[in-house]
Amino acid sequence: MSHTATLRGTTYRFHDLRELLAKANEPKSGDALAGIAAGSVSERAAAKLALADVGVAEILDTPLVDDDVTALIERDLDRDRATELRSLTIGELRELVLSEPFAGRWRAGLRDGLTPELVAAVAKLMSSKDLVAAAAPLEVVTRCRSTVGARGTLAVRAQPNHPTDALDGMVISTLDGLLHGCGDAMIGVNPVNDSVEAVATQMRTLHGLIAELGIPTQACVLAHVTTQLEALRQGAPVDLLFQSIAGTQAANASFGVTLELLADGREEVLAHHLERPGEFLGEQVMYFETGQGSALSAGAHHGVDQLTLEARAYGVARHFDPFLVNTVVGFIGPEYLADARQITRAGLEDHFMGKALGLPMGCDVCHTNHVDADQSSNDELLMLLALAGCAFVIAVPGSDDVMLNYQSVSYRDVAVVRRLLDRAPAPEFEAWLRSLELWDDDGLRAVAEHGLHAARPLLERSLGALPR
Incomplete structure (x- = not known):
């Protein structure tokens, strides 16, 4: 599924979820080396806007790689807990993660409904402060x-x-x-x-x-x-x-x-x-x-x-x-x-x-x-x-x-x-x-x-x- 976003009169099109996630990433020399990074600050910003509107359900239902790691992740997923998130967009999931009640829901089992691709997508929409604030209340002993x-x-x-x-x-x-x-x-x-x-x-x-x-x-x-x-x-x-x-x-x-x-x-x-x-x-x-x-x-x-x-x-x-x-x-x-x-x-x-x-x-x-x-x-x-x-x-x-x-x-x-x-x-x-x-x-x-x-x-x- 392709995604688009318009920024300052220019419409940017991202052909699939893989391209969108790559171009929404913060600058990394590895992504540039691989030829998948955003070509400009504007394209990166547009990718973030488009990613914020992507539904959690689309990411849950769209494997990026067909291999045993994907199969393992899908087997381990608590689908009942994931269902609680399916109606959200990635932007809304980011707001949930940064909210005060999230840590309690996460401890109660919501973390088992999160996939790696979901937390990666959310991370791409966060500032450094957000990344610190979101992680701090979560306790893993x-x-x-x-x-x-x-x-x-x-x-x-x-x-x-x-x-x-x-x-x-x-x-x-x-x-x-x-x-x-x-x-x-x-x-x-x-x-x-x-x-x-x-x-x-x-x-x-x-x-x-x-x-x-x-x-x-x-x-x-x-x-x-x-x-x-x-x-x-x-x-x-x-x-x-x-x-x-x-x-x-x-x-x-x-x-x-x-x-x-x-x-x-x-x-x-x-x-x-x-x-x-x-x-x-x-x-x-x-x-x-x-x-x-x-x-x-x-x-x-x-x-x-x-x-x-x-x-x-x-x-x-x-x-x-x-x-x-x-x-x-x-x-x-x-x-x-x-x-x-x-x-x-x-x-x-x-x-x-x-x-x-x-x-x-x-x-x-x-x-x-x-x-x-x-x-x-x-x-x-x-x-x-x-x-x-x-x-x-x-x-x-x-x-x-x-x-x-x-x-x-x-x-x-x-x-x-x-x-x-x-x-x-x-x-x-x-x-x-x-x-x-x-x-x-x-x-x-x-x-x-x-x-x-x-x-x-x-x-x-x-x-x-x-x-x-």
């Missing part, structure tokens, strides 16, 4: 050893990557995060060597560290899902099963994964957890990473814009009831998000869409070294996401990932934002910090003044947990 996503908290995935996978360097970097109150969402390492043996060694090291210090958190080594599962079969402990995912079947295939593989892997990890008596790890055992532009970079976007495909990746994630999901918002490169403005916009879009679909949504606030962004733009996005109720962010020592060679936020950056916006760590983790006298009623105690007395014994115990 998940549980493993720690509880993430509760109102008033901001958790952190500590990312102690090392350029040579040196275990002592990884442990010391983790301890740096712990002393700054970070690591409550997870301790997650990207391995340089992704052999099964190397991954299993890192899994055992992180598990040993958590056990030795009694840290209420979980560990993950971000190798390919098949490598993690093979390490599990060889006796390595797996708390969370990681995989990068995308919004089309072909893009997931480029990652070497299928929906069936993810489902089988989840069941294997759940069974593995039952064999670890005395450890409560719950049933939310998956950890996913996403990012706008991944499908285009794989040549698997089917002419659909990168924002809509990102939302579809969240539809995949939602099916598997994950413990954590995050967009690695600026990591893929300037071909897809050209500068700080586009990265900030994408981070707020991704967070809103994931949360609206019921995900424990986090973000790696980051950029590559060859993009027009800097630490100040990272700081700005970090604060906006904290205001929006982001479940967790990723932090690295000194904000510089020395293995992946990109810029993120530091442990100290998170500590400052927690203090400014009165955000706490996960409750179990806060209790652990208090037991070490690293946290009190005023928040994180200054490491330089109060925490160093705890650092030496923690370091000795941490290094003592290294494999012999």
Whole structure:
């Protein structure tokens, strides 16, 4: 079905829903690279006007891609709840999402009547302020050893990557995060060597560290899902099963994964957890990473814009009831998000869409070294996401990932934002910090003044947990 809008005497025609959604998107270098972006500011504005008048029913009834991701999204949809929205236009749905009663209806089950394409369409009609305001009242809580996503908290995935996978360097970097109150969402390492043996060694090291210090958190080594599962079969402990995912079947295939593989892997990890008596790890055992532009970079976007495909990746994630999901918002490169403005916009879009679909949504606030962004733009996005109720962010020592060679936020950056916006760590983790006298009623105690007395014994115990 075609759509038209007239702006300043010029009529713009959009041949189908796919073209309309693409041209209504905010400027993204990836959409321009794909040749589907609006050709002018006026055309973009006209597309937004036309999109606001599109009926929810049309989007529900118009698949953009014919693949297994679409089939999964349709199977998971609560059609009774979707029926409550069918008479609305996208503009009216935007007004509903921004209204005060929406959060209550969303909690009562309306979120199960939302599809990725619907939340993507709504996001295209929102300002940055709207994206923050819409996400903030929505609460998605998940549980493993720690509880993430509760109102008033901001958790952190500590990312102690090392350029040579040196275990002592990884442990010391983790301890740096712990002393700054970070690591409550997870301790997650990207391995340089992704052999099964190397991954299993890192899994055992992180598990040993958590056990030795009694840290209420979980560990993950971000190798390919098949490598993690093979390490599990060889006796390595797996708390969370990681995989990068995308919004089309072909893009997931480029990652070497299928929906069936993810489902089988989840069941294997759940069974593995039952064999670890005395450890409560719950049933939310998956950890996913996403990012706008991944499908285009794989040549698997089917002419659909990168924002809509990102939302579809969240539809995949939602099916598997994950413990954590995050967009690695600026990591893929300037071909897809050209500068700080586009990265900030994408981070707020991704967070809103994931949360609206019921995900424990986090973000790696980051950029590559060859993009027009800097630490100040990272700081700005970090604060906006904290205001929006982001479940967790990723932090690295000194904000510089020395293995992946990109810029993120530091442990100290998170500590400052927690203090400014009165955000706490996960409750179990806060209790652990208090037991070490690293946290009190005023928040994180200054490491330089109060925490160093705890650092030496923690370091000795941490290094003592290294494999012999």
